[in-house]
Amino acid sequence: MTRPMPPADKPGIPPALAARPHDVRRGLPIPPVNIHPDPSGGGSHVDFTTINTTVSTRLALERKCSLCGEPMGYWVAFLGGPRAAELMRYADPPGHPECMTAALSLCPHIALGRHRRARADRPGAGIIPPGSHGDKPDRHLLGITRDYQTRFIPEHGYTVYLPAPFKTVHTHVYGPDGQLRPATDSR
Numbered sequence: 001m002t003r004p005m006p007p008a009d010k011p012g013i014p015p016a017l018a019a020r021p022h023d024v025r026r027g028l029p030i031p032p033v034n035i036h037p038d039p040s041g042g043g044s045h046v047d048f049t050t051i052n053t054t055v056s057t058r059l060a061l062e063r064k065c066s067l068c069g070e071p072m073g074y075w076v077a078f079l080g081g082p083r084a085a086e087l088m089r090y091a092d093p094p095g096h097p098e099c100m101t102a103a104l105s106l107c108p109h110i111a112l113g114r115h116r117r118a119r120a121d122r123p124g125a126g127i128i129p130p131g132s133h134g135d136k137p138d139r140h141l142l143g144i145t146r147d148y149q150t151r152f153i154p155e156h157g158y159t160v161y162l163p164a165p166f167k168t169v170h171t172h173v174y175g176p177d178g179q180l181r182p183a184t185d186s187r
Helices: 053-061 082-087 097-106
Strands: 002-004 021-023 035-037 044-046 076-080 139-145 148-153 158-163 168-174 180-182
Touching: 053 148, 053 158, 076 082, 076 097, 076 158, 082 139, 097 139
Parallel strands: none
Antiparallel strands: 002 021, 035 044, 076 139, 139 168, 148 158, 168 180
């Protein structure tokens, strides 16, 4: 299902993300958080709709990027909707600012306003975290900070990520064509 793809085949993608194995059908790099143990016990499978909590929690605790798996430097980024930014509480783990910026155009669910998640009753559709409504936000905010906390919530089998105050926030909105683009109100 996957094959290595050289970084040159995907311009604009950070080298560490471009070096990840790629999904053959979609041509997308496969983040480590989207690799799941196969339920049959043999190997693993890729599911872009669900985050592997074990892997994402470990990477966050080790201060490694959730998208490329490499160590994060001084700055880290969080990507989510306005409510996550308001609460400073994220269901998705942090990553390099460059990798998270690439996700804005690579991830179809984020990049395309009309792209919807798979129905919950479909195998591999993913799980919506407790307290989430599952509705797609009208904008995505990329917040950049220095520090964060990782909290595992055992009763839900779920991890939440709590960033320190953002130094910079980049807002991206859907245009009339349904494509995500930078807004003018970034700070």
